[in-house]
Amino acid sequence: MKNIKVVELFAGVGGFRLGLEGWEGKSSTSNYSEKFQTPYQVIWSNQWEPSTKIQHASMVYESRWDSKNHSNENIEEVVKDCTVIPDCDMLVGGFPCQDYSVATTLKNSKGLLGKKGVLWWSIHKILSDKENKPKYVFLENVDRLLNSPSKQRGRDFAIILQSLNELGYVVEWRVINAADYGFPQRRKRTFILAYHQSTAIYDKIKAGAPLQWILSKGTIADVFPVTEAAKAVVSEFKLEADIVAISEAFNLTGKKTPFENTGIMIDGVVTSVKTLPDYDADFTLLKDVVIDAKSVPAEYFIDEEDLPKWNYLKGAKREIRKNASGFEYNYSEGGMIFPDPLEKASRTIITGEGGKSASRFKHVIATPKGLRRLTPMELERLNMFPDNHTYIDKMTDTKRAFFMGNALVVGVIEQIGQSLLNNI
Known part of the structure; x- marks a missing residue:
């Protein structure tokens, strides 16, 4: 063709x-x-x-x-x-x-x-x-x-x-x-x-x-x-x-x-x-994209003193809050599974995935060395990009994570594209 x-x-x-x-x-x-x-x-x-x-x-x-x-x-x-x-x-x-x-x-x-x-x-x-x-x-x-x-x-x-x-x-x-x-x-x-x-x-x-x-x-x-x-x-x-x-x-x-x-x-x-x-065919799980903990930089592991912040943000809440003008209101939200289960597909990557600060939405997994965030390469794998596709000189890991929050799952495009070829 x-x-x-x-x-x-x-x-x-x-x-x-x-x-x-x-x-x-x-x-x-x-x-x-x-x-x-x-x-x-x-x-x-x-x-x-x-x-x-x-x-x-x-x-x-x-x-x-x-x-x-x-x-x-x-x-x-x-x-x-x-x-x-x-x-x-x-x-x-x-x-x-x-x-x-x-x-x-x-x-x-x-x-x-x-x-x-x-x-x-x-x-x-x-x-x-x-x-x-x-x-x-x-x-x-x-x-x-x-x-x-x-x-x-x-x-x-x-x-x-x-x-x-x-x-x-x-x-x-x-x-x-x-x-x-x-x-x-x-x-x-x-x-x-x-x-x-x-x-x-x-x-x-x-x-x-x-x-x-x-x-x-x-x-x-x-x-x-x-x-x-x-x-x-x-x-x-x-x-x-x-x-x-x-x-x-x-x-x-x-x-x-x-x-x-x-x-x-x-x-x-x-x-x-x-x-x-x-x-009814095979499924790829979060554990299938994870790299060896020995290869992960120390900055991706959650410090013990920061764990309460992560537990709070990931947990269920029912509390009274105030807005900027001082108005009080009831706030509630459900809890999230923490850490993320390795035996399932990952949750959706969002643009705020990068950075060390505690977050409700960032992925955290359990490893033999402790809880840690996902690396940019693991995020790339979740979108089916080649390893280190976004790694270039002076590109921060936070920006690399942002790219994956904006990206699509490449395999979906590939399969639709190949099906279109068959129809053509």
Whole structure:
């Protein structure tokens, strides 16, 4: 098969690229030990972090791949002239979860202007402006995307679906918890695949039954099998309006999103159903990624005098607190398992995982030498990155942990990417 040219947006430290291309000819699902032949080729990438002067993630990305075709500029500025972005077969990216509402229409122009700083509109502009549109769009977002905002449940996802519909795509999606399919971390994310009307897959989907595609025949279902949840009700409706009207009027009751965790959109008609994972193969556990305690620096072990702070933060609470203005209120929260169980997949890594200070959310494991936090390399393994992928000169361990809190589980991308190849 000829190369499938890929443009990667919001690249971070390269999770999508690792899943599609592998690393040094090896696959993530083999812990980078087995050969991996793939036609995917990232020909252009962009990574820009607006909240920091030093572009740490881009530094890692450029150190691992050729920086010649990598852009470290604000994507909102880049897309003002989309000719600088090469034509591609597939556009991919883990775009931020934001408020996607439409601010205003642009007179005498195709496309729409969303609120400033909302990066979905950068994707939209590329797809709108490109005469040779990408045949496939592969995106990742948090699971709450299907449920936001709180006053118009599902509106943001409806805007995305209708945007893609107007641009000539059919779209399938699935919320996947990586640990449900044997991967080492409980990380739940929404994965979106769109197929342009110029592709054979588009025709195949339109000729078949929507439910059959998303439950058994489709790209995602092939590698992440599901069963319908008990008493599942199929939700089917048409996105009647353009995206301006959807932004203003979609689901104003705000009670429940009409989008279930598995679904498809064809010509504006949405079909979705609640599904459960159907997996009975091997599982990777937290203990499988842990390195020998002898190799762990002393700073990762919890000092005895700090243990009460950890116990308090991890424990259950029912207490009276005061806010900044002096108002007293009852505060309660449940306890967490402490230390983290080694015989299960890990909890979700968050961006605040790094640093020595006590925290409710940081991972702590028991070792023969005492309780300790996870090292950056162990966090990389939980996201199925190569060992020390984020290790470059002068990069702090705290920043390396932050990268993994923002990253995705590479194996999920790899499997969906390989299933898409089979369909192509």
